[in-house]
Amino acid sequence: MNHVKIVAYGVALTIFVALHAARGAEPASTPSSGIDFDEKHLQNIKQLTFGGQNAEAYFAADGQELIFQSTRGDRGCDAIYRMNADGSNARMVSSGEGVTTCAFIAPDNRFIIYASTHLTSARCPPKPDYSRGYVWPLYESYDIFRADPEGGALQRLTHTPGYDAEAVYSPKGDRIVFTSVRTGDLELFLMNVDGSGVKQLTHEAGYDGGAFFSLDGEWIVWRASRPQGEDLKDYRSLLAQGLIRPGNLEIFIMKLSDNRPIQLTDNGAANFAPYWHPDGRHVIFASNMENPKGRNFDLFLLDVETRAIERITKYPGFDSFPMFSHDGTKLVFASNRNGKVRGETNVFIADWVR
8 A cells, every 4th residue: 555665675565555665675686678587478568657656557447548656757755647558648637735545447437536645735744753663654644535537526535534545446336445544453444436334344453455356346355464462562553653564464355245354375475466367266466475585576376266376477676566457368567677767666568368
């Protein structure tokens, strides 16, 4: 859920932390673009960004454009950009102040949403103190904002103290799901598109975040930690200081009409960045499940009914933040592959073949 380098395993807690993983998870090697990784479901893979740190690219409803976050040029932290789905016409659409994360385009393309700290300071926020080990900050100045398609007419949607971020529109454009610490824990909430009518969705101790709607709008999928014992004490102690320590994450789904969480994975790994396939029967997500103490993150496809899991990417480094186009023909994702320097993260698009 995006602004420091990770040098340990267990990366990825929110989209912010997951992007840390992209920046710090150095591959065992940096293969050239000509190497075939036998990724049979991905054809005609095309790199859309080149250099810097680029991730969390999400399609517009018509599949013609992408919105993403990037640290590039002389900026020290992420700003929000839009570009055509072929990588052309990339331009900044956030204010250029503070740090931003988690952008999404409204289905009718009248608005975009993203989280930003710019109301508190135009500068990038300070890095956390690592004297207690690797932790990441929940910047309390993060709020969710709505703007016109090119970033104008900025309007604040959240006004409560503390972290509000990781917001996405429903497919009908009538609701927004987001993560907030407003109750004292990191929980999922629904709100109307103007910020009104907030409803809490999750209630268990631990992090809940990075939620996305199914294409019919009836379900959400997200990642969650459920710390117990000493881990729970550590979680709460750090949370009181505006910090959190990366840990194990599992994938959950929920039908919004009954608000009953259903856990899909239980492997003790860092499973994150889930997204629904348009068929509503599969979820794609990133994980280091094949070596939970390692830093190789791949994409996996999970059958919601049978729980069968298939590995999709085979690059020996970081692959994450997948999203299907609404027609199911394209997959966009972020990867360290082809980087000019170790840890560089770029956005890629591919034809999806089943």
